Amino acid sequence: MIDFLTLLQVLDSSLRLATPLLLVCLAGLFSERAGIFDIGLEGKLLAAAFVSAAFAAITGSVWLGLLAGILASIMLSLLHGLASITLRGDQIISGVAINFLAAGLTVVVAQDLFGQGGRTPPLKSGGRFEPINFPGATSSKGINDAGPLMQLYSELFSGHSLLVYVALLTVPLSWFILYKTRYGLRLRAVGENPAAVDTAGISVVGLRYSAVIIGGVLCGIAGAYIATSLQANFTKDMSAGRGFIALAALIFAKWRPWYALSACLLFGFFFAVDTRFQNILLPAWSLSGFLILIALGLLSYVWRKDYLDKVVLGGLALGISTIAIMIVFSVWNTGASSQIKIPVVFIQSLPYVLTVVVLAGFVGKAIPPRAGGQPYVKER
Amino acid sequence: MDIMPRWVDIIIVPLLSLFLAAFLSALLIIAIGESPIAALNLMIEGTLLRSAGWGYMLYYTTNFIFTGLAVSVAFHAALFNIGGEGQAMIGGLGVALVCLFIPWPHWTLAIVGASVGAALFGMIWAGLPAYLQAKRGSHIVITTIMFNFIAAGVLNFFLVDVLKPKGSMDPASANFPSTTHLPTFQDLASLFGFEKAFRSAPANVSFFIALLACVAVWYLIWRSPLGYEIRALGKSGPAARYAGVRPVKIIMIAMMISGALCGMMAINTTQGESERLILNFTEGAGFIGIAVALMGRSHPLGVLLAALLFGFLYQGGAELALWTKIPRELIVVIQALVILFTGALSLMVRAPLERFFMSLQKAKE
DSSP: OOOHHHHHHHHHHHHHHHHHHHHHHHHHHHHHHTTOOOTTHHHHHHHHHHHHHHHHHHHSOHHHHHHHHHHHHHHHHHHHHIIIIISOOOHHHHHHHHHHHHHHHHHHHHHHHHOSSSOOOOOOGGGSOOEEOOTTOOOTTGGGTSOHHHHIIIIIISSEEHHHHHHHHHHHHHHHHHHHSHHHHHHHHHHHOHHHHHHTTOOHHHHHHHHHHHHHHHHHHHHHHIIIIISSSOOTTTTTTHHHHHHHHHHHTTTOHHHHHHHHHHHHHHHHHHHHOSOEEEEHHHHHHHHHHHHHHHHHHHTTSOHHHHHHHHHHHHHHHHHHHHHHHHTGGGOTTOEEEEOHHHHHHHHHHHHHHHHHTSSSOOOOOTTTTOOOOOOO | OOSSOHHIIIIIHHHHHHHHHHHHHHHHHHHHTOOHHHHHHHHHHHHTSSHHHHHHHHHHHHHHHHHHHHHHHHHHTTOOOOOHHHHHHHHHHHHHHHHHHSOOSSHHHHHHHHHHHHHHHHHHHHHHHHHHHHHHOOOHHHHHHHHHHHHHHHHHHIIIIISSOTTOOSSBOOOOOGGGOOOBHHHHHHHTTOTTTTTTOOOBTHHHHHHHHHHHHHHHHHHSHHHHHHHHHHHOHHHHHHTTOOHHHHHHHHHHHHHHHHHHHHIIIIIIIISSOBTTTTTTHHHHHHHHHHHTTTOHHHHHHHHHHHHHHHHHHHHHHHHSSOOTTHHHHHHHHHHIIIIITHHHHHHHHHHHHHHHHHHHO
8 A cells, every 4th residue: 555645745736737737727717708719728838838938048037938828828719719709700710720839939939049959948947937835844855754644735735836736726716706706697698699698799809819828828837837837848749739639628627627636636636646646556446347237237228229229339348348358367367356457558548538537428418508619690 | 612613612611721922931941041932842852853762752651541531520520630649640550550460471461460550559549539529529620639649658558568678778669570561662663673762761562552542531521422422411410410410429430530540540551550559649630630631621632632741741840850950840830831831821811812703704705
């Protein structure tokens, strides 16, 4: 078994890894609640990471970096707004284009400015967000001898960079804005039924632009966080699919701020486990039993469904039970208490698999805002 | 819709979008401190004036034809298949299993077997999101994105834990047996006595399969009842349903054809070029398919031309990275701009043209 301190360390890094996810997830929340799908979160995150690292490296000030990162992200948001709100283009295509634009431009500009193969130089102390130590927290040397409460306080609560606390504060703030203010009510309405909002004499275009700009600000902070706090420079493609994971978390959270916090913490936990432990061992018999149960569940579900359901879900059940049987075979000789190593890639894929399960609606259906993805054409 | 003549819609609009993308890229090249004219010359020299350059270009083109066609078929059914990358990865797995575990006597048989394997695996990988869209209403864009990541995990697992030969360090399968190796353009040219042509270029016979796929997709979409149903569903769901088209069936079929085409990209990269299964062999081709399909207006001929263009850009970009300080990622920027202008900002490109033709019409009256 792992001890309490190790658990705290894993939770600590879960929180750190969840922070960019959370900010980007809330960015997507505002945008999608207003009816604008945003596949381009990844691109905005990447662009903000680069611009903030570049500004912090050149000026030596992390605050200027943060500001520049936010501005860069807002610029891309406005491009997305221009394409999908003003010109009523396809929101998905616009997002895809923004992702590529960021992936290409960051490397081209980084190579031109710094000549280090698409990286920025390592940031010096003024160019980074330093961890904030709470009063009375023990340093990392004394942590082993401290009591459990002190360990909890020093390891988990204290010692994060400012942006982690900012991200945690944006959750209640977003909740308050969305559910307790007039603006939030209108924002949610514009994602469900823009025509009704328009009839009430409120600008659909204005509301939607404001939503994508809020999204831009949040993505900007997230980008600055990964380049100036999580790491201390920009590297090529450093967003590493976080924008898409945040999108997954958003669906997992069913477009709600507090759920988004738990979804992001859960996904952050997966990543922390994945980086901390190389070999994850699970009891083989219970695992295959669990898989067989899932397969049986699928089979009982499709029993009275039509042909297509039987083929697809039956095939899935067959695949899952094959894996279960293979696990049993591999431990046949080693007794009942044998354990099997779970490849790390499966832990990495878990957020995506869970999201697909939620999307499929077998476990709590996720219903997106009704007007999402459709440009609003004013009736003439 | 009828304001502009058809040829403007088909030819001028994509060309104008391309021109805008090229113009912005030229500005970027100037900002870096290089000359856009010299860069273009270098790209042409390294691609079109050498047979090896053609060999590389057509190799990339083959990938982009497959993925471009795949995205197009899905577009016709009003579905956005953003999961070409994952379908190609799983297709590569199919190719590897077929080539490694079936003793093929000759490459002509192996390529048929590998195509079937690739198409089948890609089909299954696209079939699950299609099923979720058709029966459960889960948004296909999100599910296919998720399936890209899951595919990367599956490929990684197979390469690291299953297919990697004992004692080998890099995550790749064993080399395929030599009877499955596809003849390259160099081999074909030496048959006709040109030993020096296409030297060491990776283009191979799967290019011709890609051309066949173009014809097949053209026939499917515009000449077959199934294609009619796909297009009807894409144009208007309720109308198609009223006419007796079954949306669930058509969504499934369109996506599975799309996945099969993406998977078949792997015969070019995996069986044709690397001759073993490696990580990252797709190199983003699944996403470039989106740009190719948009630029080619979802028509097989347009897709072929757009794939040639992107093949040229990819090979040219490699030349630029080799000889100048313009990094390869410039091509990604161009690709983004093409997607932006042909897809998302198309109204911006079309509106002035429409106004121009409107004024022409008025002048006539």
